[in-house]
Structure formats: structure tokens, C-alpha cells
Amino acid sequence: MAEHSRFLALLAVAVAAFALVPRLGGDYAIGVALNLLMWIALTQSWVVLSAMTGYVSLGHAVFFGAGAYAMVLCFGSLPFWLSVIVAGAATGLLALLVGYPCLRVRGPYFVILTFGLAELVKFVVINVEAALGQFGRLLFGGPGLAQIFYVVLVLAAVSVIVTWFVRRSRFGAGLRAIRENEEAAETLGIDVARYKVLAFALSAIVPGMVGAAMVLRTTYFEPLDLFNPITSFTIVSIAIIGGGDDVPGPVYGALFLVLMQELLWANWPEVYMILLGGLLVAFVLGVPDGIHGRVAAWRKARG
Amino acid sequence: MSLLELKGVGRRFGGVVAVDAMDMTVDEGEILGLMGANGAGKTTLFALIAGNLRPSAGEIRFRGRRIDGLRPDRVNRLGIARAFQIVRPFAGLSVLENVAVASLFGAGRERSIRRAEENAFEVLEEVGLSDRARDPAGTLTLAGRKRLEIARALATRPRLLLLDEVMAGLTPVEVSEALQMVLTLKERHGLTIVVIEHVMRALMRLCERLVVLHHGVRIAEGAPDEIAADPRVIEAYLGRARE
Numbered sequence: 001m002a003e004h005s006r007f008l009a010l011l012a013v014a015v016a017a018f019a020l021v022p023r024l025g026g027d028y029a030i031g032v033a034l035n036l037l038m039w040i041a042l043t044q045s046w047v048v049l050s051a052m053t054g055y056v057s058l059g060h061a062v063f064f065g066a067g068a069y070a071m072v073l074c075f076g077s078l079p080f081w082l083s084v085i086v087a088g089a090a091t092g093l094l095a096l097l098v099g100y101p102c103l104r105v106r107g108p109y110f111v112i113l114t115f116g117l118a119e120l121v122k123f124v125v126i127n128v129e130a131a132l133g134q135f136g137r138l139l140f141g142g143p144g145l146a147q148i149f150y151v152v153l154v155l156a157a158v159s160v161i162v163t164w165f166v167r168r169s170r171f172g173a174g175l176r177a178i179r180e181n182e183e184a185a186e187t188l189g190i191d192v193a194r195y196k197v198l199a200f201a202l203s204a205i206v207p208g209m210v211g212a213a214m215v216l217r218t219t220y221f222e223p224l225d226l227f228n229p230i231t232s233f234t235i236v237s238i239a240i241i242g243g244g245d246d247v248p249g250p251v252y253g254a255l256f257l258v259l260m261q262e263l264l265w266a267n268w269p270e271v272y273m274i275l276l277g278g279l280l281v282a283f284v285l286g287v288p289d290g291i292h293g294r295v296a297a298w299r300k301a302r303g
Numbered sequence: 304m305s306l307l308e309l310k311g312v313g314r315r316f317g318g319v320v321a322v323d324a325m326d327m328t329v330d331e332g333e334i335l336g337l338m339g340a341n342g343a344g345k346t347t348l349f350a351l352i353a354g355n356l357r358p359s360a361g362e363i364r365f366r367g368r369r370i371d372g373l374r375p376d377r378v379n380r381l382g383i384a385r386a387f388q389i390v391r392p393f394a395g396l397s398v399l400e401n402v403a404v405a406s407l408f409g410a411g412r413e414r415s416i417r418r419a420e421e422n423a424f425e426v427l428e429e430v431g432l433s434d435r436a437r438d439p440a441g442t443l444t445l446a447g448r449k450r451l452e453i454a455r456a457l458a459t460r461p462r463l464l465l466l467d468e469v470m471a472g473l474t475p476v477e478v479s480e481a482l483q484m485v486l487t488l489k490e491r492h493g494l495t496i497v498v499i500e501h502v503m504r505a506l507m508r509l510c511e512r513l514v515v516l517h518h519g520v521r522i523a524e525g526a527p528d529e530i531a532a533d534p535r536v537i538e539a540y541l542g543r544a545r546e
Contacts, residue, residue, distance in 0.1 A: 170407045170416065177404045180393030187353060187387075188459055189379035189408035 007164055007247075015157050022146040034149050034217075036258045037156040041210050042231075043238045043250035044159035048166055049203035050236075051245035053196055054179035055103060059114030060207055060235050062121050063091040065227035067208030068215035069125055072137055080143050084151060084212045091208025092201045099200035100193070106182070115229070122227035129223065142216040151213045159206045164247050166202070175199055176245065241283050243290015252291035306331045306463060306495050307352070307383075312361035312371070313519075314347055321347040323519040325361070329463070334489065334496045336506040336527075339516035340540060345499045346388055348516070349465050352497075353385040354378035365463070382410045384461035388468040388499070390448040394441035398432055399423050401440050401451060402458045409459020423458055429491070430454045430484060446477045450484075457488065466498045470505050482508055507531075515539070 021033045042060065050056045070087035078086065102113050129135070143151075166172040174195050177185040186192050215221055234257070242253025260279060264272045287294060305328040312325040322344040329335050337345045350356040352363060354375040363371040370378055379385075393401045402423035406413045413419040427433040430450040435443065440451060449469050456464055466485070470478045482505055489496055500506045506513060506527065513530045515523040517539040523530055530536055 168416065170414065170419075173400070173404050173407050173416070173419075176396060176400075177393055180395050181391045183355070183375075184387070184391035184393065184455075185404075186375045187355070187379060187385050188405045188455060189376045189410065189412070190404075191374075191376050 003168075011157060011160060015153065018153050019150070022149055027145065030145055030149055032258065032262060034145075034152055035261075036254055037149075037152045038210055038214060039234070039238055039254035039258060040250055041152065041156040041159040042207050042235050043242070043254060044156075044163045044247065045203045045206045046235045046239055047163055047203075047245060047250055048175075049199045051239060051249070052166070052172060052175040052179060053199055055106070055196065055200075056111050056236070057114040057203070058111045058229075058232050058236060059116070059118035060203075061227050061229055061231035062114075062118035063095070063204040063207035064211035064214075064231055065118075065125070065223065066094055066121060067091050067211030068221065068226040069223075070208065071212035071215050072139065072221045075139055075142070080147070080216075081151070084209050087212035088205045088209040091211075092205040094208075095201040095204035096197060099197040103193070103196040103200060115232070118227060118229065118232060122223055125223045125227065137221040139216055139219045139221060142219060145217065148213050148217050152210060155206055155209050155213070160247055160251075162202065162206070163250075167246050171195070171198070179245075237280055241280070241287075241290055242292055243287075243294075244292040244296075246292070248295070249290055249292040252295070256291065305329060306366060307497075308364040309352075310362050310364075312348075312351060312358050312363060314344075314351055314356060315359050320519050322351065322358075322516075325519075325521060327514060327521065329495060329497055331495055332493070333512060334485075334498065334510050336510035336513040337497060337499045337516065338501075338503075338506060338513055338530075342518075343516040344519040345516055346467055347519075349385055349467055349497075349499065352378075353383060353465060355385075376408075379408075379459055379461075380410050380412070382460070382462035383465065384409070384456035384459045384463070385465040386449075386452040386456045386467060386469055388471070390445075390452045392440040392443070392448050392451055394439065396440060397437055398427065398440050398443065398451060399436040402426055402454050405455040405458035406460075409461070411458070411460035423454075426454045426458045429457070429488060431480075446473050446481075449473065449481070453484075453488075457492065462495060464494050464496045466496060468499055468501065470500055470502045478502060478505060481505075485509060 018033060018037065022030050042064065046057060046060050067087035070090045071083050074083035074086055098117060102110065102117065105113060174190045177190060178192050178195060182192055211226065215226060238250060238253035238257050241256055242249030242251065260276060264275050268275060307329040309325055309327040312322060314322045325348065337348065339345050347356065351358050354373050354377065358371050362369055365381055365383060370381065399420060403419040406419040406422040413422060424433060424436060427436055430453055432447060432450050432454060435447065443451060453469060470481050473481060488494065498509060510527060513525065513527055514521055515530060515536050522535050522539060523533045
């Protein structure tokens with residue numbers, strides 16, 4: 001229990017510190033902090049499915065985009081916060097529906113399937129919009145930047161809490177057993193099909209809500225941006241840089257990536273993508289267990 | 304009433320009959336040995352009982368209840384645990400976590416992580432792995448992994464334990480230790496056990512009754528000394544003597 005109270009205390013301090021950003025900082029600081037919180041929320045959610053069960057999703061942009069689309073459809077008829085909740089429910093439901101067939105395949109097949117699913121949903125949305133005579137929607141009169149920031153802050157905190165408690169629960173033990181050897185897990189009495197689908201749904205809810213909040217930041221809905229595969233790739237990159245199947249990994253990874261983006265973009269804009277790509281390669285080759293793995297090893301060495 | 308009952312159980316893979324019209328009963332509290340050459344269908348039979356494979360014919364009853372066609376996790380929850388011939392440790396988890404998972408699920412379904420870890424530690428003490436509890440399971444030797452396989456099966460709190468060649472690849476000293484361990488576990492937990500072994504010494508020492516399979520068919524059944532003298536068994540293992 002001491003472990004839980006220390007975690008919750010640390011989380012409360014972090015949330016309080018972030019809550020001060022809109023009061024003390026300008027739009028630039030809010031933007032950077034919002035970016036950081038968004039990636040933390042997305043990657044924590046991804047970890048519940050992919051780091052814990054080993055089913056690597058390369059299509060989490062689908063939930064971000066579907067959540068954004070749910071917000072677009074609710075926009076003007078429901079209050080902001082209610083639309084965010086509707087978006088989370090919708091993406092959770094979407095994951096429950098597609099999860100059972102998708103999670104029957106493993107390894108690279110699952111990776112490609114999730115990627116394909118995200119592209120499929122993207123083009124369905126584009127065609128639905130075209131059929132409705134919509135080509136990009138403007139979303140005027142939505143909440144301001146600070147309000148979006150607070151919603152994403154809450155979502156980031158929720159995603160951290162979910163990862164923490166799943167990782168330390170009976171459910172999480174089952175998920176990690178599935179990752180290590182699915183056949184053995186099944187033979188020890190774990191209902192693997194149900195557990196995988198539940199993990200999939202759990203990992204879809206927060207990204208849907210984040211997408212719903214973030215679409216209002218640009219005040220413009222464009223499916224190609226919101227279902228952008230780069231979002232999925234970035235989530236996986238952050239998880240790899242951060243490392244592990246617990247809360248610290250995505251936090252380290254997101255901090256590293258967002259700070260690097262800001263630093264490189266500000267100083268060397270012309271070679272920014274080259275430097276970022278080089279850093280990713282160096283990480284995968286040199287630090288396969290991620291920042292979390294290195295920090296844990298360093299702590300152990302110090303006793 | 305027998306604990307486990309197989310009636311006319313068969314399994315074919317395409318044109319190949321792996322197990323054919325198998326009748327077998329296992330009584331509460333006994334240790335039954337399954338023997339037969341490679342490819343005789345022993346492991347397939349375990350997979351059919353544990354739910355990893357569906358029988359193409361026949362029925363399997365456990366404590367009177369039909370279990371054929373049930374998923375492996377359902378079968379395990381009813382009280383049948385299988386230790387695999389090819390060990391399947393959760394290599395990235397610690398030895399303790401491996402066994403704690405089994406305690407959290409299985410027939411015991413312990414709800415608390417802390418109590419599951421306590422149970423797991425007790426089981427590890429019984430199989431002699433408690434000093435390795437915090438190490439990653441991937442660092443164990445083969446003998447250690449075989450013990451872990453048994454520990455995990457045991458932590459699901461089974462009534463019936465299926466042990467598939469848990470002595471194969473061990474040194475003679477390790478085999479003796481493993482034999483003693485299996486006998487002790489059986490007494491302490493009131494288990495019924497079916498063992499597949501190639502090590503004849505192990506079967507002779509453990510089992511009151513042996514069933515011999517050959518090409519998916521049961522060719523003999525009886526006490527170990529009867530089996531050792533049975534001409535059909537000798538023929539299946541060594542071939543027919545020339546006239």
C-alpha cells in the first residue's frame with residue numbers, strides 16, 4: 001500500500017504543477033505542455049495493450065481520429081465535456097467490436113492488421129464526409145486553449161492511473177503472461193481471448209477522448225491529419241525510447257521526444273527530421289530497454 | 304467412480320490418425336504411466352485432455368462431467384493442470400511471478416496478488432526453487448525450468464496433474480530427486496497424476512499401472528512388471544524376432 005500512496009502523492013504533485021502552466025506561462029508554454037501531456041496519455045494507453053500483452057498496435061491513430069470525428073458529430077449539440085465522454089465510449093466500443101477478430105492473429109500479422117484498420121477507417125470517414133458534402137469542417141466557438149489543456153491534463157492523469165493499477169493487478173498479471181507465452185497462459189486458466197479484447201478496449205478509450213479534445217485546438221477537422229499514421233508511429237517510438245511495461249516508460253519517452261522536438265526545431269530547423277531520425281536509430285540499437293530500463297539498472301547498481 | 308474417463312477418443316490430422324478409439328480411465332489417487340515410442344500419440348492424448356486440441360471422436364469426462372471441446376482455461380479451472388514436455392516458462396518474468404500467475408488463475412483463482420505470491424513461494428519451496436524466486440525465469444537451467452513447469456501446474460491447485468516427460472534430459476541424480484519430489488507432492492496435495500516418461504526406471508518407481516500406446520492405439524495395460532514381460536510391448540519397442 002505504501003507504494004500506491006507514494007505514487008498517488010507524486011501524481012498529485014505533477015498534476016498540480018501542470019495545472020499552473022496556463023496561469024503562469026504564455027501560449028507557447030501551454031502548447032509545449034499540452035503536447036507533452038497528449039503523448040503521455042496516448043502512450044500510456046498503448047502500453048496497457050501492446051507493452052503488456054505483446055500485441056503491438058501500429059494503428060492507435062484510429063482511436064485518436066475516431067474520437068475526433070465523434071467530437072465533430074457532437075459539436076454544437078452537446079457540451080464540450082460530454083462530447084469528450086461520448087468520444088471515449090465510442091472508441092472503446094469500436095475496439096470491442098474489432099478486437100475479437102483482430103486479436104486472433106499474432107506478431108507481425110497483428111501489427112499490419114492494426115495499421116490497415118486505421119487506414120480503412122480513415123478512408124471510410126473521408127468517403128462518408130464526401131457523401132455528406134463536407135470537405136473539412138470548421139469548428140468555431142469551441143473551448144479555449146486553457147480549457148482544452150485542463151481536459152488533456154485530466155486524461156493524462158487518468159491514463160497514468162490506469163496503467164499503474166493494471167500493471168499491479170490480477171488482470172495485468174494475466175496480460176503479461178499472455179505476452180510471455182499465450183499457450184502456457186491459457187493452460188494456467190487465463191481466458192486469453194477475453195483478456196486481450198478487454199485490454200484493447202481499455203487502451204482505446206483515452207486516445208479517443210484525447211482526439212476529441214485535440215481536434216478543437218486546430219478548430220478544423222481534416223481526416224488526413226487526424227488519422228495520420230505518424231501519430232501511431234510516434235506512440236510506438238515514445239514507448240520504445242521510454243521502455244518497459246509500466247508508468248515511467250511513456251513519461252520518460254514523451255519528455256525526451258517533446259524536448260528534443262523543441263530543441264532541434266528551434267536551433268536546427270533545416271536538419272530537424274534527420275537528427276530526430278538518427279536519435280531514434282541510436283536508441284533502438286544502443287538502449288533496447290529504453291530510458292526506464294537504464295534508470296532501473298542505475299538505481300539497482302547504486303543499491 | 305474414476306476421476307478421468309476416456310471413451311473412444313480419437314484425433315486425426317488430415318489422413319494421419321494420431322490417437323484412435325482410445326478408452327482409458329484414471330482412478331482418484333493413482334499415478335498412471337503412459338508409455339510408447341516417439342509418435343505413439345502420448346502428447347496428443349494430453350493435449351486432448353487439457354483442451355489444447357479437440358477430439359475428432361469420442362468423449363472425455365472429468366468427475367463425471369463432459370470436458371471434451373472445452374477451452375484449455377476452462378479445463379484448467381475444473382482442476383486439470385498440464386506440465387508441458389517442451390517447457391514454456393514466462394521467460395521475461397521472475398520465477399516467483401511465473402508461479403504467482405498460476406495461483407491467481409487456475410482452479411484456485413486467488414484474488415489478492417500478495418497472497419498469490421505467498422502461495423507461489425510455498426510451492427517454490429516444495430520444488431526446491433525458492434532461492435531463485437527473484438531471478439528471471441529465463442536464467443534457469445533445464446532442470447530448473449522443468450521444476451518451474453511443475454510448480455506452475457501445481458499452483459493452479461489441480462486434482463489431476465498431467466506430467467509430460469518432466470524427467471527427460473535430466474542427469475541420473477536429477478531424475479532421482481525429481482522422482483522423490485513427485486511422490487512427495489502427490490501425497491501432500493492428494494493429487495492424481497498421469498505421467499508420460501521415456502525413463503523406464505522412473506515409470507517403474509512411480510506407477511502402479513501403465514498404459515502402452517503404439518501408433519495411437521492402446522496395446523497393453525497393467526502393472527509395471529507385467530508390462531515389461533508383455534510380448535506385444537517388446538515387439539512394439541524392439542520389433543519382431545526373426546523366425
